[in-house]
Amino acid sequence: MPNMSLKKNPMPSQEPKVRATNFLEVAEGYTREIAIDEAQRCLNCKNKPCVKGCPVNIDIPAFIKKTASADFEGAYAVIAASSALPAVCGRVCPQESQCEKYCVRGIKGEPVGIGRLERYVADLHNSTHDEKPARPVSNGHKVAVIGSGPAGLTCAGDLARKGYDVTIFEALHTPGGVLVYGIPEFRLPKAIVRQEIEGLKAMGVTVMTDMVIGKVLTVDELMGEYGFEAVFVGSGAGLPKFMNIPGENLIGVYSANEFLTRVNLMKAYLEGSSTPVQQLKRVAVVGGGNVAMDAARCAKRLGAEEVYIVYRRSLKELPARVEEVEHAMEEGVIFKLLNNPLEIMGDANRKVVGMKCIEMELGEPDESGRRRPVEKQGSEFILDVDCVIMAIGTSPNPLIKSTTKGIDTQRWGGIIADEATGRTSRAGVYAGGDAVTGAATVILAMGAGKNAATAIDKQIMG
């Protein structure tokens, strides 16, 4: 008999007041009892509507059924058959717009906590299994993967399991891409990312850090003298956007990428870190996505007194995961919705002293289907801040495109790749993740890495 509670089991979490002062993980994870109880809410539908919401097609009812009967290792095996990074996805996937969106239990009540169960199963496995995955028998074929974010790691993992000799080239000094420089420790502990990468290494994947492909080596060299038969480009969308309003080069204005890189990758939140971050008192984060929430919550944890999210549309249009918005609100982040910055003001030393904003209202729907925000005449006001973080999106880094012949890109910079295979306009070169789609989600990037791995295998093995 299934558990007919209309509510999801809540996630045990650190108290908002406490967690707003530390970088420890906010969500503490289900216990064994809660996990079994939650798993019993699944109706085990025959047509599995949840699976079609999963970009990597995890057999969700199957893993939940095993969880309900306390066969957690069995559940892990089901997830691992489809997902390379279950402990990561259980934490950062936007489940409400994917698997859980289609859950039948969600029609009358809350959907099954699929993400929370995935996380429980993955964490339990990781904490009880020390043994590294076995190294598959080599098939003697070499594939290069550019970028070690979710797309690259997934592609590398799938190919390594098939016996390919895979080398990942990472530009930064630590592998993981956005999982390490972007997503903060309190949302995704870096130890989890490290463990996933150690697993890949155990399977024979070589990870070369400090390698900026396009500069130190080109795609042509990789496919020529270095003998890689295929290249997967998962270089992400790392180029920060600014608003092009006056005052954006003042001291105290950061791109979210810079702010998060300083805090997460360079560990500016730790006492004695060699990389500094400005002393923040009053911070405005411009934007409404997950990155904006991450930046705002980091600022809070660094001791800022007031942190604002400044977003030009309303709460309904906020693109961030619902859970991130709720967490940010609980932690005291102030949402200045329907507001748009016009100018950042500085003092004689070119330090930020305020941000001029204007109120907005929602007009007719635009081409994205969302109601277009329009300025309310005469509603300008000044927000008293000493730091502004621009979190209005990123675009793909042009380095690979500009140094490789024959790779077609969109006008806005995204590499043009076939959705089902990741194939680009150049033979042997595949691409996926944010480098193709522009800034999107971890799981979509993983799906693209997975598809490309299948296509690369087909190309090489015929």
Added chain:
Amino acid sequence: MYRIVRKKSLNPTVTLMEIEAPLIAAKAQPGQFIILRVSEDGERIPLTVADYDRVNGTVTIIFQIVGATTELLNHKNEGECVADFVGPLGLATHTEGYKKVAVIGGGVGCAIAYPVTKKLHENGCEVHAVVGFRSKDLVILESEFEAASTKLIRVSDDGTWGRKGLVTDALQKLIDEGNKYDMVIAIGPLIMMKFVCRLTEKYGVKTIVSMNSIMIDGTGMCGCCRLTVGGKTKFACVDGPDFDGHQVDFDEAMARSRAYFTQERKAHEHVCNLLKKGEN
């Protein structure tokens, strides 16, 4: 890990290191830079490539000991390693097609000016090098500049080496003597580059400057190194480090370069104290 194969103190505060990095050495061009971390958990700092040896696979860097990271780097010895060494980053300096160029180097900026001077010289260009230091004991690369230039003008603030005065005075004199340059390249402190640009603007001489902004990743990801050039925002790491000096907003660049002054000074003091304790 990247091994230090040679270390040489050029003056009390400036050190040269030759680092084993064959892939970077194979590609590096004058004007490009590298990013290094001295140790795990260290800060990432950009340093311009001072020289490269394609045969032996080494890249030479020259750095002034100004903060915590350069202090720690200076404590590394030959045979030891730095944790990370990434490059070659940024765009190379254009050195082709010039007949007569004045290269102006100031202080440790001469380390960057030197490979450009050498390359121009190798290309058969007439190169007038004006190199300035605060005082005689801070002079670096004198014989190298001597060998790579058609004419070398030495300048010091206090008159202990060459002429007393500023590099701009020396450049003014060269122009007054009737020298017509296709281009002036100015590399040194921001204030020096600003005044060289003011001077050359009067004469309508194209002037290239090398912007040494604060950086983290060095690949266009963070935007920390942004500056205003001709009213537009540019990233020094991917659009530069060379820019048309007449278009650069130097006052903004100077303010941005001091953004972390307090933290940097504190970190430097902290490292010096630690290193002292280690020696006692």
